[in-house]
Amino acid sequence: MADPGPAVAVSEPRAAPGHRHWFQAARDDSRFWIPVFLLPFVLLYFGFTLWPLLATIVYSFFDWDGVQPLNQFIGVDNYTRILSDPLFWSAFRNTLLFAVLNTVIKLPLTLLAAVLLTRRWLLFKRFFRTVFFLPIILPVALSGLVFTYLLNPSNGALNSFLLERGLLKQPIDLLGHDNTALLAVILISVWQIFGQYMLYWMAALQQVPEELYEAADLDGANERQKMLHVTIPLIRPVAVIITLLALVNALHVFGIIVTLTAGGPGRATYVVSYFIYTEAFQNAPFKYGYASAAALIFAVLAFVFVTGQGVLARRAEQLRRQYGV
Amino acid sequence: MVGLKGLAAVLAVALGVIACGGGQTAAQPSKTPGAPVTLKLQDYSVEQTDFHKQVAAEYHRLNPNVTIEWTSIAQAQYNQTLPLAFSSKQAPDVFYWTTGGPNAMNQLLASGWIQPWTTDATAAADWEKRWPSGSFLNGITLKGGKLYGFPWQDTHYWGPGYMYMNKAVFQQAGLDVSKPPATWSQLSDACKAIRARTRAYCIAAPMKDTDFQRLWYALAAGRLSDTFFDYRNGRFDLDDPRFMDTFNYIVGLNKNGYLAPGVNDKDFSRQQFAAGQAGIYMDGPWMVSVWAQLGFHSDGYAVAAHPAPDDTPRGALSQRYSQYAYWLSSQSTHQAEAFKFIQWVTNPTGFFVQNFLKNSFATLAFADNKKYLGDPAWKSVFKIADTKGFRVVYPEPLLKCPALADSKAFTMASTTRPNGEWEVMVQNLVNNRDMTADARALVNMRQAIFDTQLQKEQASGLKVSKDCYTFSGWNYDQDYNPANYPKS
Numbered sequence: 001m002a003d004p005g006p007a008v009a010v011s012e013p014r015a016a017p018g019h020r021h022w023f024q025a026a027r028d029d030s031r032f033w034i035p036v037f038l039l040p041f042v043l044l045y046f047g048f049t050l051w052p053l054l055a056t057i058v059y060s061f062f063d064w065d066g067v068q069p070l071n072q073f074i075g076v077d078n079y080t081r082i083l084s085d086p087l088f089w090s091a092f093r094n095t096l097l098f099a100v101l102n103t104v105i106k107l108p109l110t111l112l113a114a115v116l117l118t119r120r121w122l123l124f125k126r127f128f129r130t131v132f133f134l135p136i137i138l139p140v141a142l143s144g145l146v147f148t149y150l151l152n153p154s155n156g157a158l159n160s161f162l163l164e165r166g167l168l169k170q171p172i173d174l175l176g177h178d179n180t181a182l183l184a185v186i187l188i189s190v191w192q193i194f195g196q197y198m199l200y201w202m203a204a205l206q207q208v209p210e211e212l213y214e215a216a217d218l219d220g221a222n223e224r225q226k227m228l229h230v231t232i233p234l235i236r237p238v239a240v241i242i243t244l245l246a247l248v249n250a251l252h253v254f255g256i257i258v259t260l261t262a263g264g265p266g267r268a269t270y271v272v273s274y275f276i277y278t279e280a281f282q283n284a285p286f287k288y289g290y291a292s293a294a295a296l297i298f299a300v301l302a303f304v305f306v307t308g309q310g311v312l313a314r315r316a317e318q319l320r321r322q323y324g325v
Numbered sequence: 326m327v328g329l330k331g332l333a334a335v336l337a338v339a340l341g342v343i344a345c346g347g348g349q350t351a352a353q354p355s356k357t358p359g360a361p362v363t364l365k366l367q368d369y370s371v372e373q374t375d376f377h378k379q380v381a382a383e384y385h386r387l388n389p390n391v392t393i394e395w396t397s398i399a400q401a402q403y404n405q406t407l408p409l410a411f412s413s414k415q416a417p418d419v420f421y422w423t424t425g426g427p428n429a430m431n432q433l434l435a436s437g438w439i440q441p442w443t444t445d446a447t448a449a450a451d452w453e454k455r456w457p458s459g460s461f462l463n464g465i466t467l468k469g470g471k472l473y474g475f476p477w478q479d480t481h482y483w484g485p486g487y488m489y490m491n492k493a494v495f496q497q498a499g500l501d502v503s504k505p506p507a508t509w510s511q512l513s514d515a516c517k518a519i520r521a522r523t524r525a526y527c528i529a530a531p532m533k534d535t536d537f538q539r540l541w542y543a544l545a546a547g548r549l550s551d552t553f554f555d556y557r558n559g560r561f562d563l564d565d566p567r568f569m570d571t572f573n574y575i576v577g578l579n580k581n582g583y584l585a586p587g588v589n590d591k592d593f594s595r596q597q598f599a600a601g602q603a604g605i606y607m608d609g610p611w612m613v614s615v616w617a618q619l620g621f622h623s624d625g626y627a628v629a630a631h632p633a634p635d636d637t638p639r640g641a642l643s644q645r646y647s648q649y650a651y652w653l654s655s656q657s658t659h660q661a662e663a664f665k666f667i668q669w670v671t672n673p674t675g676f677f678v679q680n681f682l683k684n685s686f687a688t689l690a691f692a693d694n695k696k697y698l699g700d701p702a703w704k705s706v707f708k709i710a711d712t713k714g715f716r717v718v719y720p721e722p723l724l725k726c727p728a729l730a731d732s733k734a735f736t737m738a739s740t741t742r743p744n745g746e747w748e749v750m751v752q753n754l755v756n757n758r759d760m761t762a763d764a765r766a767l768v769n770m771r772q773a774i775f776d777t778q779l780q781k782e783q784a785s786g787l788k789v790s791k792d793c794y795t796f797s798g799w800n801y802d803q804d805y806n807p808a809n810y811p812k813s
Contacts, residue, residue, distance in 0.1 A: 148593075155597075
């Protein structure tokens with residue numbers, strides 16, 4: 001070991017005793033640093049979440065076009081008008097339908113794909129992951145355009161293919177009828193978001209310890225039994241979160257509606273986000289106050305809906321434990 | 326709920342930015358004459374972007390101290406950003422705004438967005454001679470003796486109601502474009518021939534969003550009108566039996582497979598027509614330049630007037646006081662330079678007019694359109710529109726009751742569910758349903774808002790009433806006589 005040599009007294013820069021005391025105290029005290037580190041987030045949260053939310057609440061009590069001064073206070077008039085606006089309720093019904101069906105279709109399918117893509121025996125896993133993930137990279141507008149042309153009954157690829165092979169006598173217009181337009185939009189949306197939810201499930205599945213599957217193998221469990229008795233119970237907590245996320249995200253549907261149907265045919269695929277957009281921006285004079293009220297009503301209703309799902313899921317879990325099933 | 330908050334947040338941020346903008350500032354006079362000036366213009370004529378660059382270069386060449394910055398963005402984006410620009414005091418000097426039609430000036434004045442083009446009454450008087458007499462009207466372009474607006478587009482030729490026929494498709498079907506279908510039954514017969522003898526659809530009919538208007542205005546004007554308000558009795562009128570006739574005729578076309586299938590947008594339908602996948606497309610004269618952009622020229626198509634019902638009384642297309650487009654921003658500090666530029670632009674034989682018309686962007690209210698629009702398709706358009714009764718001058722309530730400048734009744738009624746008429750028609754058309762009940766519900770909703778608001782305004786002392794919107798002595802196929810307006 002080398003001789004450290006004579007000790008050298010290193011003197012720190014001198015500071016006024018009071019200042020040093022304050023600085024040292026602050027440096028050592030987490031009560032000082034926690035707010036400092038939180039400040040950027042708090043500022044951003046206030047600026048981009050709380051303040052706009054408060055502003056939206058304020059605007060919803062005014063008859064305001066975004067141009068004139070904000071001085072026409074009308075109380076709850078916007079709210080009463082929205083509550084009696086059949087188009088809002090039609091859009092609300094479509095939005096819920098979209099969210100529920102979209103979630104019900106995409107979650108099992110993406111889980112299945114995730115299970116398959118985490119199997120050891122599967123070849124070309126990366127290729128399949130990329131294929132499933134590709135649509136999420138495409139801009140929504142492009143997806144909308146692609147499907148508009150693909151499904152077009154006049155000369156779209158799908159109809160041409162089916163007609164030329166005699167599988168259809170008349171072209172089908174999936175986006176052009178009340179009965180099919182929303183379902184078509186839902187399926188296209190599932191296609192688009194598929195990769196994202198598949199990744200969520202894959203992340204959840206990778207948390208399941210491999211030893212449990214080995215133990216199940218030793219006990220002679222088949223794939224179905226391993227899925228039902230090992231995989232699903234272990235990913236259930238994450239599954240609840242993924243489900244709630246899926247619902248919330250689906251409630252925001254907007255871009256795909258704009259590019260595929262513009263709410264049509266007629267009003268068949270009107271959703272709340274599109275309703276808010278058209279009221280706020282599409283036709284002058286703009287109805288910012290009315291759109292703000294619609295956004296808030298929808299937020300409250302959606303909050304009740306999503307929270308209700310969470311409460312029900314927890315209650316079901318409690319009952320399951322209670323009865324030991 | 327993060328996402329939902331996010332949605333509200335996006336909306337509110339936009340609103341918030343507006344709110345932070347505060348009021349308008351009074352425009353200050355320009356600085357020393359000859360000092361460098363940049364004039365900013367904004368509109369949503371994206372297709373004219375290259376032309377605007379040429380205009381800016383030419384004007385700068387003639388006036389080296391003035392730089393023109395002419396920006397064109399998509400209409401939806403423009404409608405959102407212009408209010409923000411005004412609120413944040415970054416408005417352009419000159420801007421395009423047609424919302425409100427004849428009442429645009431009053432609405433813009435109420436918003437504090439505009440200032441007069443000039444304080445020099447003499448200069449304005451000379452300039453106004455470029456338009457036909459009666460083009461500058463109190464309450465529409467003038468207020469308090471000051472000039473705020475001027476007619477931009479011509480409204481005699483410009484408007485919906487023209488039928489384009491693809492020559493190749495007509496030829497394959499054994500039809501002659503020089504004998505276009507003039508009645509509804511002839512149109513049905515032509516469609517029958519096209520479907521039987523060609524692989525093309527008969528009519529490319531866009532239905533997405535508000536695009537159904539392309540077909541509807543043409544056919545509805547043959548029966549009654551291309552507006553949804555009855556100026557004979559002051560009533561919204563989608564449920565008028567004559568409109569029901571028109572709608573049922575279109576339903577029949579659809580049932581027979583004469584409309585190209587799909588809820589397509591106008592661009593798709595136009596491409597179908599230009600590609601020979603449809604024989605007929607109905608729209609305005611702007612299609613001449615649109616077809617040219619698609620590489621489809623007038624040797625490939627012919628233009629005719631829209632077909633009308635066989636033997637019932639006919640209607641007409643409307644010519645309205647709606648051609649006011651460019652306004653001088655209240656925030657501009659370059660009033661004199663802006664007016665000088667507009668005088669140059671509106672020179673009936675100048676660089677702007679010649680090149681604007683050469684590109685077929687529109688017909689202009691202050692130019693000899695026939696002189697510069699030489700395309701054969703334009704010649705047909707002129708001939709069609711000059712036919713008596715094709716387009717008639719509609720009565721203007723604002724000229725009957727100047728107090729309507731302060732009324733919100735019509736705007737409130739027509740902008741509540743603004744696309745309602747198209748939604749009702751398309752939804753019932755694609756589902757082959759009778760639209761009577763939906764049409765009546767929409768009309769009742771609009772009428773209730775209209776009547777209630779008029780009554781409120783009347784009670785508050787505003788001299789407005791339903792009578793302002795009633796012109797019982799006029800008929801839909803006649804020009805309204807301006808002498809019938811009360812003398813102000």
